[in-house]
Amino acid sequence: MPETEKPLFGHPWIFIRGVPSLTFLPPEGPSEVAFAGRSNVGKSSLINALVGQKGLARTSNTPGRTQELNYFVPDGYSGEGSDLPPMAIVDMPGYGYAQAPKEQVDKWTKLVFDYLRGRATLKRVYVLIDSRHGIKKNDEDVLTLLDKAAVSYQLVLTKTDKIKAPAVPKLLAETADKIRKRPAAYPAVLSTSSEKGDGLDDLRQAIAETVGIVNWK
Numbered sequence: 001m002p003e004t005e006k007p008l009f010g011h012p013w014i015f016i017r018g019v020p021s022l023t024f025l026p027p028e029g030p031s032e033v034a035f036a037g038r039s040n041v042g043k044s045s046l047i048n049a050l051v052g053q054k055g056l057a058r059t060s061n062t063p064g065r066t067q068e069l070n071y072f073v074p075d076g077y078s079g080e081g082s083d084l085p086p087m088a089i090v091d092m093p094g095y096g097y098a099q100a101p102k103e104q105v106d107k108w109t110k111l112v113f114d115y116l117r118g119r120a121t122l123k124r125v126y127v128l129i130d131s132r133h134g135i136k137k138n139d140e141d142v143l144t145l146l147d148k149a150a151v152s153y154q155l156v157l158t159k160t161d162k163i164k165a166p167a168v169p170k171l172l173a174e175t176a177d178k179i180r181k182r183p184a185a186y187p188a189v190l191s192t193s194s195e196k197g198d199g200l201d202d203l204r205q206a207i208a209e210t211v212g213i214v215n216w217k
């Protein structure tokens with residue numbers, strides 16, 4: 001099967017490693033897409049919903065994994081020539097804890113910025129925004145970090161089932177308008193509900209296009 005036609009989500013994924021500092025990063029290989037967002041934005045739920053596996057990404061309450069970049073790959077992926085799609089999903093540590101001490105925030109920023117700046121195989125970061133809250137100050141800070149690192153990113157609204165259906169297109173337009181001048185932002189914003197499954201196929205399609213895989217089901 002040509003590489004570009006390997007199915008992306010129709011098989012099990014596994015957690016391969018947590019990266020607390022850059023020395024633990026896996027060697028650069030397949031294309032990566034990363035997910036970022038404020039703690040509790042629904043990041044674990046969205047990753048699990050995308051791959052159809054409830055327990056893959058753990059909630060940010062799981063001790064130990066909170067400050068690491070968590071790597072997921074298709075189960076059985078064995079490098080070049082593998083029958084599985086060559087890509088990794090990177091779950092970035094959540095940010096914006098109300099009580100986070102400054103040194104923890106600094107550590108987060110350093111890990112994330114070093115990763116963003118140096119990772120040639122990172123194709124795009126999906127920055128999740130809670131539909132009920134919109135873009136907050138610490139989201140703005142992260143977008144600025146991404147602009148500085150010149151890493152392409154796209155905004156994804158989460159939990160759209162929690163707001164009224166007619167409010168979704170309005171929020172999408174408002175959010176797109178807010179990032180219009182940001183140099184590394186992909187102009188279109190996506191909307192999702194992990195609970196209801198809304199928007200998941202659009203996000204899967206966007207990810208597939210980003211990593212260059214045609215048959216993404």
Ligand code: GDP
Nearest residue numbers: 039040041042043044045059060159193194195
């Ligand atoms: P994380 O901290 O960003 O990984 O967030 P989680 O995935 O752990 O979700 C945080 C909370 O939001 C949990 O209570 C989830 O059940 C809830 N949640 C996540 N996604 C959705 C969604 O699409 N709709 C609704 N209604 N709740 C959601």
